[in-house]
Amino acid sequence: MKKKVGQVTPEEKNEIQQLFERRNGLNELAKILKADNTELYEKLVKDMGETGTKFQGWWDRMAQKYQWESAENGNWEINFDTNEIYLVS
Amino acid sequence: MLQYLVIILDDTSVAYCHADNPLEERNLMPLETLKKGILFGMKQNLMIQYVFPDYALPEEYASIIESIDNVKIYPIGKKPDTGLNDESEADVEVAMDIPENVDAQNLVLRLSFSEMLKQKDEIVKLFAQGKRINLCITDVEQFADEQIEAYKQVLNEWNTALLDLYKQGQSPQFNLLTDRMMLEKMHNCEAGVSNITLAPNGKFYLCPAFYYDERMQVFNQMNHHQPSSDNSVGDLEKGLDIPNPQLLKLNYAPLCRKCDAYQCRRCLWLNRKLTWDLNTPSHQQCVMAHIERNASRDLLNDIRKVGEFMPEINIKEIDYLDPFDVRKEF
Amino acid sequence: MTKIKDSNEPWKGGMAKNITFIVTKDCQLACKYCYLVGKNVKERMPWEVAKTFIDYVLDHETDPDFAYESVVWDFIGGEPFLEIELIDKICDYIKTELFRRNHHWFNSYRFSFSTNGINYHEKAVQDFIKKNREHLSIGITIDGTEKKHDLNRVYKITEKGSYKDVVKNIPLWLEQFPFGGTKVTISSADIPYITESVLHLYGLGIHEVNINVVFEDVWQEGDDLKFEEQLMQLADAIIDGGYYQDYSCSFFSELIGKPMDPERDNQNWCGAGKMLSVDAAGNLYPCTRFAQYSLRDKDAWIIGNIKDGIDKNKIRSFLTLDRVTQSPQKCLECEVASGCAWCQGENYDAAQTHTVFQRATAICLMHKARVRANNYYWNKLYRKLELEDLREQYEANKREVKPEIC
Numbered sequence: 001m002k003k004k005v006g007q008v009t010p011e012e013k014n015e016i017q018q019l020f021e022r023r024n025g026l027n028e029l030a031k032i033l034k035a036d037n038t039e040l041y042e043k044l045v046k047d048m049g050e051t052g053t054k055f056q057g058w059w060d061r062m063a064q065k066y067q068w069e070s071a072e073n074g075n076w077e078i079n080f081d082t083n084e085i086y087l088v089s
Numbered sequence: 090m091l092q093y094l095v096i097i098l099d100d101t102s103v104a105y106c107h108a109d110n111p112l113e114e115r116n117l118m119p120l121e122t123l124k125k126g127i128l129f130g131m132k133q134n135l136m137i138q139y140v141f142p143d144y145a146l147p148e149e150y151a152s153i154i155e156s157i158d159n160v161k162i163y164p165i166g167k168k169p170d171t172g173l174n175d176e177s178e179a180d181v182e183v184a185m186d187i188p189e190n191v192d193a194q195n196l197v198l199r200l201s202f203s204e205m206l207k208q209k210d211e212i213v214k215l216f217a218q219g220k221r222i223n224l225c226i227t228d229v230e231q232f233a234d235e236q237i238e239a240y241k242q243v244l245n246e247w248n249t250a251l252l253d254l255y256k257q258g259q260s261p262q263f264n265l266l267t268d269r270m271m272l273e274k275m276h277n278c279e280a281g282v283s284n285i286t287l288a289p290n291g292k293f294y295l296c297p298a299f300y301y302d303e304r305m306q307v308f309n310q311m312n313h314h315q316p317s318s319d320n321s322v323g324d325l326e327k328g329l330d331i332p333n334p335q336l337l338k339l340n341y342a343p344l345c346r347k348c349d350a351y352q353c354r355r356c357l358w359l360n361r362k363l364t365w366d367l368n369t370p371s372h373q374q375c376v377m378a379h380i381e382r383n384a385s386r387d388l389l390n391d392i393r394k395v396g397e398f399m400p401e402i403n404i405k406e407i408d409y410l411d412p413f414d415v416r417k418e419f
Numbered sequence: 420m421t422k423i424k425d426s427n428e429p430w431k432g433g434m435a436k437n438i439t440f441i442v443t444k445d446c447q448l449a450c451k452y453c454y455l456v457g458k459n460v461k462e463r464m465p466w467e468v469a470k471t472f473i474d475y476v477l478d479h480e481t482d483p484d485f486a487y488e489s490v491v492w493d494f495i496g497g498e499p500f501l502e503i504e505l506i507d508k509i510c511d512y513i514k515t516e517l518f519r520r521n522h523h524w525f526n527s528y529r530f531s532f533s534t535n536g537i538n539y540h541e542k543a544v545q546d547f548i549k550k551n552r553e554h555l556s557i558g559i560t561i562d563g564t565e566k567k568h569d570l571n572r573v574y575k576i577t578e579k580g581s582y583k584d585v586v587k588n589i590p591l592w593l594e595q596f597p598f599g600g601t602k603v604t605i606s607s608a609d610i611p612y613i614t615e616s617v618l619h620l621y622g623l624g625i626h627e628v629n630i631n632v633v634f635e636d637v638w639q640e641g642d643d644l645k646f647e648e649q650l651m652q653l654a655d656a657i658i659d660g661g662y663y664q665d666y667s668c669s670f671f672s673e674l675i676g677k678p679m680d681p682e683r684d685n686q687n688w689c690g691a692g693k694m695l696s697v698d699a700a701g702n703l704y705p706c707t708r709f710a711q712y713s714l715r716d717k718d719a720w721i722i723g724n725i726k727d728g729i730d731k732n733k734i735r736s737f738l739t740l741d742r743v744t745q746s747p748q749k750c751l752e753c754e755v756a757s758g759c760a761w762c763q764g765e766n767y768d769a770a771q772t773h774t775v776f777q778r779a780t781a782i783c784l785m786h787k788a789r790v791r792a793n794n795y796y797w798n799k800l801y802r803k804l805e806l807e808d809l810r811e812q813y814e815a816n817k818r819e820v821k822p823e824i825c
Contacts, residue, residue, distance in 0.1 A: 022526045024553035029518055031550055032511050040519055047518075332771040341776065343739040365720065366736035366774050368744075373732075413735055 005069045005076070006085040008062060013083040016062075019055045026051060093284035094135040096126050097297055098150075099142040100289055100304070103164045105183045105197045106225055106278075107356050108298030111305050115142065118289035120153060125325045126287045127157050136160065138284075140297065143167050168192055181223075187211040197223045202232060202240075209243050213250045221262040229356075230363055232373040237380065237410070244384035252391050255398075268352040269385035270392075270399055275345070277355035281322065281337040285329065292321035293329055295337070298358035333367075342368040344375070348412050349404070352385070353378035372411055379410040435489035435527070438476060439696040440469060442505055444712050446497040447537055449575035452606040452633055454765070457712030458497055464699040469509045471725045472697045477516055480523070484695075484729065489527035491556075495696075495707055500534050503543045510551055531556040533602065535572070537581060539588040548595060559592050561585050561623075562603050563616020570608060586623070593624050600627030605646075607637050613649040618656055621666050629669045632789075634765040636781035643784035650792030658800050664813075673797060675758025676790035681751060685741045689763040691775075692737025701725040705737050708764025717768050720775075736775055737763070745778045759786040 008016075026048045035041050059076070062068075066085075068076060074089035099117045104110035118126075130137045139154060141163040146154075151171040160177050163169055165184040180193040187208055188196070196215065200208065205226060215222050226232075232240075247266060254261045261267060268276070280286075280296040287293055288300040299320040301307075323329040335341050337357065345355055345368075355370060363371035386404040409415050444455070444462040479485050492513060494506055510530055517525035530551055536559035538544055548555060561582075562568040569580025592599055601620060605613060613630075620628050632646075650670055657663050657671070691706035702721045704710050709720035722733040743751060745766065750756060761778050770777035804810040 018526045025514065025518070025525050025528070028551055028553060029514050032514065040515070044518070333774060333777055336772070336774060336776055341744055343741060343744055344735070361773070363732045364735045365733060366776060367772070368774075368776060369736040369739060371732045371735070413739070416739055 001089055003069075003087045003089075004084050005087045006066045008066070008078070008083050008085065010083060012058075012062065013078065013080060016055070016058045016078060017080050019051060019058060022051050023048075023055055091133060091135055091283060091285060093138055094126065094130040094133070095138045095140060095284055095286040095297065096123070096130075097140045097286060097288050097300065098123070098146065098154075099144075101142040101144075102140040102297075103143065103162065103183045104199065104297070104301075105140065105162050105181065106199075106296070106298065107227060107229060107354070108296075108301060108358055109227060110297070110301055112301060115144070116289050117146070119291075120149060122287075122289065122291045122325065123150070123153055125291070127153070129287070129325060131157060138162060139169075141167065141169050145170065162197075165191070165196075187215070191215075191218060191220050193220075195221045195223065197225055199225045199227050201228045202226055202236065206239060206243055209246060213247060216247075216250055216254060216261045216263060217259070219259070221264075223264045226377070229359055229373050229377060230371070232377055234376070237376065240377065240380050241384065244380065245387070248384060248388045248391065251388060252395075255392050256395055264352065265381045266385050266388055269350070269382050269404065270389045270402060272351035273402065275339055275348075275351050275353075275355070277339075277345075277353060278357070279337075279355075280357050281331055281334065285322070287325070288321075291325045293323040293325075294321055295331075295357055302358075336366075336368045342370075344370055344412050344416065348375075350375075350378040350382040352381060372413065375411040375413060379407075379412075383407070383410075434487070435491045435529070436485060436487035437491045437493055437690065437694040439493040439495055439694065439707055440464060440472075440499075440506075440509065441495055441497075441696060441698040441707055441710060442469075442499050442502040442509075443497040444699070445501055446535065447501070447574060448498070448535055448572055448581055449578075450573070451571040452604055452609075452637075454633075454635065454708070455497070455712050456715055459712070462699040462712075463502060464505060464697075466505060466508060468697070468699060468701045468725060469505065470512060471701065473509070473513055473516065475725050475728060476695075477520060477522055479728075480520075484731075488523070489529075490524045491529045491531050493531045495533065498535050498537070499532055500538050500541075500544050503538075503541075503547055507543075507547050507550075510547075529554050529556055533558045533560065535560055535581065536585040536588050536592065540591060552595075555596075557592065557596055558600060558602060559585065559589065560602050560604075561589065561620065561625075562609070563612060564619045567609060567612035567616040567619075570612070571604075571606065589623050589625070598627065599625065600629050601625050603628060603630040605630060605632045607639050607642055610642060610645045610649055613646075614653040614656055617653055617668050618660075618662075621662055626666050628667065631669070631760070632782055632785045634760075634762045634779060634782060636769065636779070638781060638785060643788040646785055647788035647792050650789060651795055654792060654796035654799060658796070658803060663800060670789060671793055671796045672758060676755040676793055677757040678754050679742070679756040681743050684757070685743050687740040687742060687745075687763075688761050689740075691763040692734045692740070695729075697725065703729060705734055706764060708762060709767065713764055714768050717770075717773070720767065740775060745776045747778065747780065749783075750778065750780065755787060755790040758790070759783075 026044060029044060030048070033041055033044055068085055069087055071087060071089040074087050077086050077088055078084070079086070096118070099115055100112040101115050102110065127137060137157055137159040139159055139161050141161060143164045146169070155171050155173050160179040160181070161169055162181040162183060165182045165188045178194050181195040181197055182191055182193040183197045183199065185199050187198070198212070205212070205224065212224065244266060247263070251261050251263060251266060278296070285293050286296050286300065294300040303320040322331040331337070339346050353374065356374065357367045359374055360367050360370055363373065382404065386406070389399065389402065389404060392398045442464045444458050445460045446458055476485060499506065516522070517528065534557060539559065562572055565580065565582040568582040568585070572581045573579060574581060603616065617628050617630070653668070654671065657668065691709070694706050696704040696707045696710065698704070698710055701724050703723040703725070705720060705722055707713060711719040720733070723729040750759070753759070759782070763775055766777060766779045767775050769779040801810060804813050
């Protein structure tokens, strides 16, 4: 079941979309980067940690700000085209 | 509307604009072709402009040439002898260096950019002769943004000289700086619109440069797959046949139709050579024309400090040199 | 709670910089309507060319030509997946370099493919898809029923139809790209098969059918009326069968068939000049349609090369093109002008002179036929919805078919 529970601003959407894209990019880069490329590998590991933290931080911040409805075993998802937040359970 | 017919009398006729004439072998227009060309001009009510080579034409050409009112364009010091003395005010002498004397009322001075800079002080001396000076830069395509300041500077120096002449009550005419001050709308080359060129082969071309390119088999594209086999736009037998004629007009040139560098040549030949589209000017042509426009504005303002001058003309201040850079505002 | 995203709209709404690698001019097929007149097996892109090109593009991050928030790296052929090893290497290099250079496109890139689908199932292709899954957009071209597809899309030597080899890969493709759309091309001989083909594609599970008539002057007298009849049949089938709720066909759009204002609606249709393409020789083009293998009568419009970069004079006309300047009077006065497309490459190829400012109008009657059928479609659909009291609900949830900008 999918239910609209809120909406974020375009700026807020842009922030999470960029983090989402970066996280995907880092994950796919991780598949090809070898540990012997020390400099780049360390940069990647550090970035993955930072991006993950920022990603989680965005949802925490927004949930706090907007007080979206939640459900046990449910997910929130965002539609990048409409900036709407849905509760999927 | 067509007003002028340019007749290239010989393959070696003098080049009088941006393009050099690379043809070295004489190839005189046959008398019959000349007669038909003149007849075409008469029927279309066109003013004939003959372009002469640097050698004397056979005697039998003189009477034909003078069978109609005309303007003569000829190499400096080689005034054609056609047996008549009714020199036109519009006759043009063409020089590739600073001339000692200028007979005609109009001088086309064809110089490369670097030669122009070198001879800038000599050029100043021409301003006071009471002639119209048309300075034509022959390597526009080589002009680089790094030369912008040098161009601004030389125009500024010439402005000072021209201002002195205005203060003395003279009205010098120098295309790069004084034309724009007099213009309220575009006044460009208008090849194919107000003028058309007849070559010795009896075919029409937008301008002499397109004829040279065809004769030299200059390929019209960078990748050089196909020669430009035929640049002609009709002939004396079938008449004019200009494909896509609308693209020669100002309204069909997105970069030019709202531009106010009214003195710009809008050279179709350079357009095709550099951007591959006849209606689209190159960065070089736009930048040079705007440097001239802005310098004309400075000159106009300086002259007005001395007295009233062309009050109906307003050249506004702009912050770009290439209209392409502000095209979204169009 | 776990947070996921949801989006099936076109990525970045077409506002990204589009950069195309012509990786090969070879293809297994010799489609009869293919505009690529110069396909060959020789011109395969060497790795060094691809690498130098990527370096050139990434070195110019701040240049206005590349000042886009996002980028789509597009791979085209011939058949791009014939060069899957090269493509894999290119994509790995792009990802690594974007990251190493802290390039802003690392946060916003896609790899895009338009394939004939024949070797979609092969291991090398599938490995590539798994590796780059989150950044891929892949469209498989299937023209409809077996009969319609095989009418044009035939193997180059045997002239055998390719339908069976493509259709077997559709389930795998839709499993990986559930919102994948297909591109159908209509030429004169295809007109009688339009309705059955679109319905067939829906039946295969393809929800988005992007379909267009070829821009070339191939149309016979009476084709427009046959076309209109087919589209009306298709309209009936879509409405009566209820397909309009979950499926789309780009022939039907509420945005087409209106007069256009010369000032307000003056934008160019095509993105040529804003896009950038590179071929095996390292030559750069404003769009692949200006490469020599795409042109019948004109020379390639090469705007530079990977060593010297872009000659900006050669893209000035593209970036100043507008609708009014390139259109003949009949188009400017046309009462049903909106949605009537053009291809800048075909305009150039068909023009009387060396220009991109002469709009080809070979599709004029076909567009007008489409508009008539389109009007029929919307009138019929809305009447049905009103009678069923479902119009409001439909309006709220409808999938908007945007005109496909090339």
